[in-house]
Amino acid sequence: xxxxxxxxxxxxxxxxxxxxxxxxxxxxxxxxxxxxxxxxxxxxxxxxxxxxxxxxxxxxxxxxxxxxxxxxxxxxxxxxxxxxxxxxxxxxxxxxxxxxxxxxxxxxxxxxxxxxxxxxxxxxxxxxxxxxxxxxxxxxxxxxxxxxxxxxxxxxxxxxxxxxxxxxxxxxxxxxxxxxxxxxxxxxxxxxxxxxxxxxxxxxxxxxxxxxxxxxxxxxxxxxxxxxxxxxxxxxxxxxxxxxxxxxxxxxxxxxxxxxxxxxxxxxxxxxx
Numbered sequence: 001x002x003x004x005x006x007x008x009x010x011x012x013x014x015x016x017x018x019x020x021x022x023x024x025x026x027x028x029x030x031x032x033x034x035x036x037x038x039x040x041x042x043x044x045x046x047x048x049x050x051x052x053x054x055x056x057x058x059x060x061x062x063x064x065x066x067x068x069x070x071x072x073x074x075x076x077x078x079x080x081x082x083x084x085x086x087x088x089x090x091x092x093x094x095x096x097x098x099x100x101x102x103x104x105x106x107x108x109x110x111x112x113x114x115x116x117x118x119x120x121x122x123x124x125x126x127x128x129x130x131x132x133x134x135x136x137x138x139x140x141x142x143x144x145x146x147x148x149x150x151x152x153x154x155x156x157x158x159x160x161x162x163x164x165x166x167x168x169x170x171x172x173x174x175x176x177x178x179x180x181x182x183x184x185x186x187x188x189x190x191x192x193x194x195x196x197x198x199x200x201x202x203x204x205x206x207x208x209x210x211x212x213x214x215x216x217x218x219x220x221x222x223x224x225x226x227x228x229x230x231x232x233x234x235x236x237x238x239x240x241x242x243x244x245x246x247x248x249x250x251x252x253x254x255x256x257x258x259x260x261x262x263x264x265x266x267x268x269x270x271x272x273x
Contacts, residue, residue: 001032001033001034001035001111001112002034002035002037002109002110002111002112003029003030003034003035003036003037003038003110003111003112003113003114004037004038004039004040004103004106004107004109004110004112004113004114005025005026005029005036005038005039005040005113005114005116006038006040006041006042006099006102006103006113006114006115006116006117007022007025007040007041007042007072007116007117008042008095008096008099008115008116008117008119008122009041009042009043009044009095010042010043010044010077010095011117011118011119012116012117012118012140012141012158015118015140015141015142015143015144016141016142016143016158016159016165016269017116017140017141017158017165019165019166020116020158020164020165021163021164021165021166022041022066022067022070022072023070024161024162024163024164024204025116025139025164026039026070026071026072027204028114028139028161028164028204029114031204031205031206031208032206033206034111034112036071037106037109037110038073038102038106038109038110039070039071039072039073040072040073040075040099040102041067041072041073041074041075042074042075042077042095042098042099043064043067043074043075043076043077044076044077044078044079044095045060045076045077045078045079046078046079047078047079048079049079064076075095075098075099075102077094077095077098096119096121096122099117099122100122100125103115103125103129104125104128104129107128107129107132107134108132110134111133111134111135112134112135112136112137113129113134113135113136113137114136114137114138114139115136115137115138115139115152116138116139116140116158117138117140117148118140118141118142118143118144118145118148119145119148120145120147120148122148123145123147123148123151126138126148126151126152127151130153135153136152136153137152137153137154137155137156138152138154138155138156139155139156139157139158139161139164140155140157140158141157141158141159141165141269142269154208156208157243157245157269159183159245159268159269160183160184160185160200160201160245161201161204162175162176162182162201162202162203162204163175167181167247169181175202176200176202176203176221176250177250178250178251178252178260179249179250179251180249180250181247181248181249181250182200182202182247182248182250183200183245183246183247183248183268184198184199184200184201184223184245184246184248185198185199185200185242185243185244185245185246186198186199186238186239186240186242186244186246187199187222187242189236189239189240191236194226194227194228195224195225195226195227196224196225196239197222197223197224197225198222198223198225198246198248198262198265199211199213199220199221199222199223200220200221200223201219201220202219202220202221203219204219205219207219221260223248223250223260223261223262224253224259224261224262225248225261225262225263225265226261229248229262229263229264229265230265231264231265231266231267233266233267234246234265234266234267237272238267238270238272241270241271241272243270243271244267244269244270244271245267245268245269245270246265246266246267246268247265247266247267247268248262248263248264248265248266249262249263249264250262250263251263
């Protein structure tokens with residue numbers, strides 16, 4: 001299977017995906033044993049700021065080099081400034097057209113396309129890619145277009161993919177291991193009993209469609225959590241919503257051999273906030 005990945009980096013950066021790891025993204029895209037044919041990302045660069053802020057210029061170039069070292073082609077879009085009638089200055093670095101054109105032109109050499117964006121403007125692009133025979137997957141974080149999620153063949157929350165987004169409080173985090181911090185969703189909540197179960201992806205696998213953790217081929221794990229471990233900001237309706245993403249630490253269970261429980265459950269993302 002020939003795979004192409006197209007990253008709307010500015011959309012991702014401003015919608016929860018800041019510090020997304022391109023090496024992990026590449027690994028995820030090839031999880032089915034596919035041949036990575038295209039790796040394209042579209043980054044913004046503020047030339048005017050770079051002239052005055054040498055630290056910004058240095059960090060931007062170092063970041064671009066790191067991404068290139070992982071085998072990605074970078075299309076750099078210059079930041080443009082616009083002044084309205086009231087003198088307010090806005091900046092923009094729109095790569096939508098470049099990304100859409102590249103995806104369409106390269107689709108004939110691809111079997112699967114992974115889009116990393118939340119922008120609903122790509123809705124028609126998805127339909128066009130599917131009509132060429134490509135399977136289209138989507139990764140997003142916050143503010144992902146509902147229509148776009150429904151139009152693609154599969155949507156994955158980037159928060160759920162192991163190590164795609166670093167855990168800021170755990171620089172040496174070993175995702176899925178006892179003592180580590182992971183992200184997942186609530187699959188069951190019993191308000192009258194004060195406990196529930198969280199599910200997280202413990203490894204990147206071609207079997208992501210096997211969501212039942214009881215299946216030995218499933219890449220997901222289920223962990224118990226008690227109401228006492230929930231942060232104050234989490235409301236009951238959030239626990240009942242499968243789109244809500246939680247961050248929590250894994251601890252070995254005292255009651256079950258080789259079992260895990262969730263501690264310090266915090267809110268990462270809620271579609272209602």
